[in-house]
Amino acid sequence: MFETATSPADVAAARLAPVTAELVEIRRMKAALDAREARALASAGQIADEWAAAEETRSDAELARRSVAAELAAALRVSDRTVQRQVGDAERMLQAFPATVASLSAGRISLAHARVIVEAGDRIQHPELIADYEDSVLPYAEAESASRLRPVAKRRAEWYLDETIRERHAHAAAIRSVRVDDLDDGMAELHVTGSAVLLHGVHDRLTQMARDVADAETQAIREAREQVKLQARKLRDATAPEATTAEEDLDRARLHLDDLLANRRPLDAVRVDILTDMLLTAAPDAHTGTSDAGLGSIQATVQVTVPVLALLGSPVDDPFDPITLTGHGPIDPDTARDLARTAPGWDRILTHPISGAVLGVDRYQPTKEMRRTLEVRDRHCRFPGCRQSVSRCDLDHTIDWQFGGTTVVSNLGHLCRRHHTLKHHTPWAVVQKPDGSLEWTSPGGRVYTDRPSSSVHFATDAEFDPEPAVPAPF
Known part of the structure; x- marks a missing residue:
């Protein structure tokens, strides 16, 4: 009788089976704990409401919730605002989505699944319709990932809403907005909330334009490589009197290629550069304003505080003495020097060297x-x-x-x-x-x-x- 040799894949599968089972059990236990935490948070909210009811004033109701959230936050070493939001979310889930909580407690779905279900169904007004909505999405949630569940849950929720998509879009469009969130290292994020059709169109156009620019950069690099090869052949075939000139031409071709490669940008970076270029320079022809010269004549205004040595690019400036953009924070010296060189005018701010108090402000850049x-x-x-x-x-x-x-x-x-x-x-x-x-x-x-x-x-x-x-x- 012959024994069949076990393959490495069979060995790996045998070893992985108990690990997989353990991870599934851990996730089931975590889901049960998340449901338990939601019940505890909702209980804290109920305690706050009972305390506020005894006080019988609306202001005391808010203060009671703040006090309870502060107690939990201090014990958990987190923000009390975060805890207060979590209490509200837990109450909503337990009160309006009991079947979701039950599935979470049993470990059939994760907290991520539960959040998707609640987020999509939170606008359904009638409890009986929420129950129907849960019944329609939970079987799918228990079989698929949270990312796959999201579009299905949103579509199912549409069946149970009181308002049509046309009505809801009109209300949402009324509060469209643009905001800036600051990041570290002199960066920020621009968030635009508006029509999905328009914003997807904007992104598609940016992508097409960015790809065209990227193709041009790729073509330039390809041509620069060919030029390096050509100059290398010329140097190889050059006579002694021509060798110096041929070598210099080859060095220039290599430097040009290196510069193109060093400055080649990812597609996302090109999108950002095109977007900022258009927003800062293009005229909004579809809109009118009070400016006689048109809205396109309005220029962006920023205020930058620059140490003079950094502005000069001095070798003795302090690299840790920050250049600051008002409303944001530190920015890099190269950007600051570009702003100073191209700005039609900018203000200097004189501060006390010890206290930092502002002593005066006047115009620095000449007209x-x-x-x-x-x-x-x-x-x-x-x-x-x-x-x-x-x-x-x-x-x-x-x-x-x-x-x-x-x-x-x-x-x-x-x-x-x-x-x-x-x-x-x-x-x-x-x-x-x-x-x-x-x-x-x-x-x-x-x-x-x-x-x-x-x-x-x-x-x-x-x-x-x-x-x-x-x-x-x-």
Whole structure:
């Protein structure tokens, strides 16, 4: 007689069988405990109601519930608001959905199943209809997962509601909303509650647009890879005089490919970028408002508190000194610097260095008119000998704004990043004269004067200067 060898799969199945049975029993026991907890919570609610009834005032009823919830929360080390909500949920489930509670107690469904049944059926007004609803969904709940149960329970509940879907949608649409929930690390969530058809349409359009962008990024990466291969072949075939140039071309092609790969975005990230781009820049043509220029002319306004060293990108700034967005919290320095560079104007907030009390608020960023004036006046960086164009310079307060410098033309000048940093972090000092000249004093004590370009470009010819006015003889 021959013995059949046992396969590894048979061994695994034999070992897994008792583990599966144990997990099923554990889940059954957990379900029974969840039902027991719901009964205990409902009992706490009943105690609060009896206490409030003895007091005979409505305000005392709420206070009684708060007091009972606080007692339970302290014992359980959780929030009393959470406990008060759980008491209400337990009461509703025990009073209106007894068959669901019975199935939970027997371990035939989980607490997740029970919550789906209650959530879908909570709008059914008549107890007899709730019982019919439970009878129709419990057999399915006891055989399927909670995620599969949800759409079935919602559809079954429709049969027992007093209002049609048209009426309920009209009521729900009246309270459509948009809200922002803050997250950590300078992030937030935007929640939009509105018509399912419209929002699914929005998501579908975003997805199509994001896929088009992603396809373009993929194509660019494919072309960059081909360019790297081409440059590699050219380098391999290059003669000695051509080798240096071919090697430089290959390095550039590789850097371009690396940059494309590093900045490639997941589809979800592209969706978000497109959504924010459209919401911040597109004109809502289907709506009208009071603005003469249209709703599209209204720009987003945010208030950011930025330590000056972080704004300059200084190597000595404190990375743990947070840049804060009002109404949110800390944000990253790169975003803050982008906001500061592109904002038409922003406010500085002067605070006491110890108490943190606000001492004053004024305008920091120059207006467009001031920028135009200074661009014409300066033409380039105002450090002696530097020719960096104003388009690549910062507008610097000659007397630092944190030391009381004002945002006026006579206290502003263009400095490239190199000389801007030099001014703030070395012994070099600068004073602005009434004619716009900048008088620089070196660490060695030497003085260098940089005169504004406009004083040369637009200087008048003495031959054509008007005659000075003759004082009146009185």
